[in-house]
């Protein structure tokens with residue numbers, strides 16, 4: 162209950178995945194009243210919901226894990242180079258138990274609305290369980306890939322068999338043994354699921370609209386000796402990770418792909434391919450994401466690999482991306498993806514030649530006929546980056562909703578606060594490096610900045626922080642300017658919002674690197690939260 166006009170909570174955190182759990186831990190250290198609301202039945206966020214066969218991280222486990230606790234680094238052991246979804250979920254449960262986080266997490270509670278009270282500088286938050294909470298600050302830890310993109314295909318609800326989305330897979334699993342299975346979508350989720358579904362299904366038909374570039378993961382168990390060796394250098398590794406450009410540690414390239422001869426380039430790409438790393442190829446030359454001719458050298462290298470793995474030349478060609486440069490849509494890390502198409506019971510349907518007309522009760526109808534199946538797996542992706550935020554009815558100053566404000570694309574300052582929506586922070590949201598970096602490293606950077614900020618405001622009696630319109634405009638221009646120097650914005654992808662019909666076409670991430678971004682955020686804080694208007698008692702610095 163509220164006493165003397167004080168809000169019930171200092172901070173309400175929305176979402177109990179990697180972001181929300183760490184945010185709660187940090188806020189506790191400040192001695193603040195913080196609580197997490199989570200829509201799902203359990204903690205884990207992305208790693209709770211994406212339980213499809215083959216779901217695993219495509220960043221190495223030792224790197225895709227929290228760095229804030231040296232003790233945690235020492236006690237946790239990863240069993241594989243790339244952890245599976247169940248192992249990552251076990252890790253998050255371990256973290257929740259170890260730091261006693263669960264008691265402040267309320268599950269099965271979806272935040273549906275948040276309205277800012279301009280006179281009291283608090284948010285009134287409403288949930289689908291009928292609860293209303295008054296809180297000074299809100300942190301949206303709702304994830305970049307949590308708003309599922311429902312299949313925009315006519316008749317999708319008429320299918321008489323089993324229909325599933327990769328991001329909403331049943332806990333008990335789905336046995337496809339002996340069944341005819343369709344997969345629609347060949348992004349990272351489809352690429353991971355297809356080889357495993359093919360192992361059990363009697364027949365697998367993959368409906369591909371756009372082929373992807375997939376690189377071999379070369380996943381393997383981690384030996385006890387490797388674990389011991391890694392643990393010994395964890396402190397040094399974590400420090401380097403924090404300083405890095407994308408949250409993974411490597412020596413940045415210094416040369417253009419066009420500066421070297423073909424033999425040298427091919428040898429370099431071979432080494433990148435054999436590294437089993439998502440960025441193994443992109444880290445070879447400076448201009449792969451900035452120059453089409455340079456990029457074509459690596460794009461063609463991957464196509465040559467596809468041709469060397471897939472035995473049927475026509476299938477190999479259909480699987481070869483030709484409409485966008487390598488890396489401008491998110492590459493995938495695979496285990497046996499291309500080789501799966503060599504199996505006689507696996508069929509590839511090229512939707513550019515024969516588009517889907519509708520889903521029928523029996524299966525999928527394309528322009529050349531019906532494909533009867535027992536199970537349809539929609540691997541159709543997400544309303545990425547902004548979907549989970551605009552799904553909440555967020556009402557800011559003057560009664561404007563975030564959805565209205567972002568109708569032509571997201572706007573905020575430093576990816577952290579959107580002008581007119583004070584005291585509402587976002588973790589790894591749009592216009593931050595988020596999806597172009599190791600997400601956990603970005604999450605820690607955001608959470609730590611937000612925690613320091615809230616601590617500063619609390620200590621100084623400041624009750625409201627808002628992005629200034631001018632700083633916001635400059636930030637949006639800066640993000641767009643950096644993106645315009647790359648090949649990213651011209652490509653239809655979820656990075657540009659192009660995968661969701663009607664979504665404005667804006668490049669959604671900061672391409673300047675996590676190191677530079679971190680420096681910009683730190684400098685703003687150091688300069689008394691430059692670019693933000695602080696008010697309350699006593700009034701804080703203003704722009």
Ligand code: NA7
Pocket residue numbers: 306312313314327345346347348349350351352368369370371491512517540541542543655660
């Ligand atoms: P993605 O990468 O958005 O992939 C979705 C796939 O589904 C992609 O191949 C789409 O083709 C395809 N798609 C979407 N709608 C349709 C329709 N209506 N018909 C046919 N095909 C369709 O999502 P993922 O879940 O695989 O991966 C998301 C991210 O999660 C991933 O990048 C990692 O960061 C983790 P399109 O390319 O739009 O032609």
